[in-house]
Amino acid sequence: MTRSPRWFLLAVVAAVLSLTVGVVASSGKSGRGADPAGATSDGAGGHGGGHKGTVFTIPGAAVFPEGIALDKRGSGKTFFVSSKSDGTIFKGTTKSSAMTPFAAGGADGRTSATGMTVDHDRLFVSGADTGKMFVLSTTDGHTLKVLDTAPGATPTFINDVTVGGGFAYFTDSVRPIVWRASTSGGTVGDVQPWLDLTGTPFVYQAGFNANGIVNYEHGRILVIVQTNTGKLFRVDTATKAVTEIDLGGKSVAQGDGLVAHGSHLYVVQNSGQITEVKLRHGQRTGRVGNVRTSSLFAFPTTAVRDGSRLLVVNSQFDKLGPGLSPVLPFTVVSVKKP
Secondary structure (H helix, E strand, C coil): CCCCHHHHHHHHHHHHHHHHHHHHHHCCCCCCCCCCCCEEEECCCCECCCCCCEEEEECCCCCCEEEEEEECCCCCCEEEEEECCCCCEEEEECCCCECEEEECCCHHHCCCCCCEEEECCEEEEECECCCEEEEEECCCCCEEEEEECCCCCCCCCEEEEEEECCEEEEEECCCCEEEEEECHHHCCCCCEEEEECCCCCCCCCCCCCEEEEEEECCCCEEEEEECCCCEEEEEECCCCCEEECECCCCCCCCEEEEEEECCEEEEEECCCEEEEEEEECCCCEEEEEEEEEECCCCCEEEEEEECCEEEEEECCHHHCCCCCCCCCCEEEEEEECC
16 A cells, blocks of 8 residues: 555654654653653543542544644533644533544545634634634534645645634744734634744754744733753744743753643643743743643643643654554643643
């Protein structure tokens, strides 16, 4: 059976990251090994409960989930999880352990899906190597709008999204561009190549670059993690000034998803841990703090905050590719914040 170029790309990326994870695990930094200094760990909890960790299951044998978004409206907290392999969006609630399909993969060109966020009754979805972004209804999953960066033959990977200050901002892990679309007035505008990172301190290298993104001060400041360097960057949306956040010589290696909560930033790392960064001086500096590991983690990609806990996506990308088999079922786990 002939593999698609997309499958080959994902397999190569997973293999490279798997090797890196193996090195990290051997040094005692994996959630399944000895805890690093200052780290805390969560043990395994039961499905749908457990004070140490709650497990939510995703149906399907080849889901390889990537993104997550939480809708806190209503009596029950609803969350959505994306499938990187075929673009399916799954729906769950913090009151039940089982998730169900919500929006079928492949609809309107959504053949892969990564980072997501909920804004009112809209679900913004990053389209990975399709070069597209999708806006879905949180009510029934139908497509409200498709945004297309028209990559043509140009490699691209639309990875994550944040909404703030009347705009949706998307990262591209391959092209040095931050994309933006207006969300004002209840409508979503066309996507534009808002910020070219060429010539800024955010230097693109081989591998995955700009990944997780969050906003502060109602969209005035963006914070982006660069996966292949472990660096964090601050973007002023008024001036487009890009600066590296000073972490005091430290880094957040293999940083993927970001969760913002006040001055705290939680970095989900593919190596199997979540690191707390305390941002200071208007997000210009950061102090690396507590680390959360867990036996429940399986190549985590991102998370979303649910009160004092984090809902963490287990992608198992290290088990993606020919000859590899994921451990079923795929899961989202709830653990305490670092």
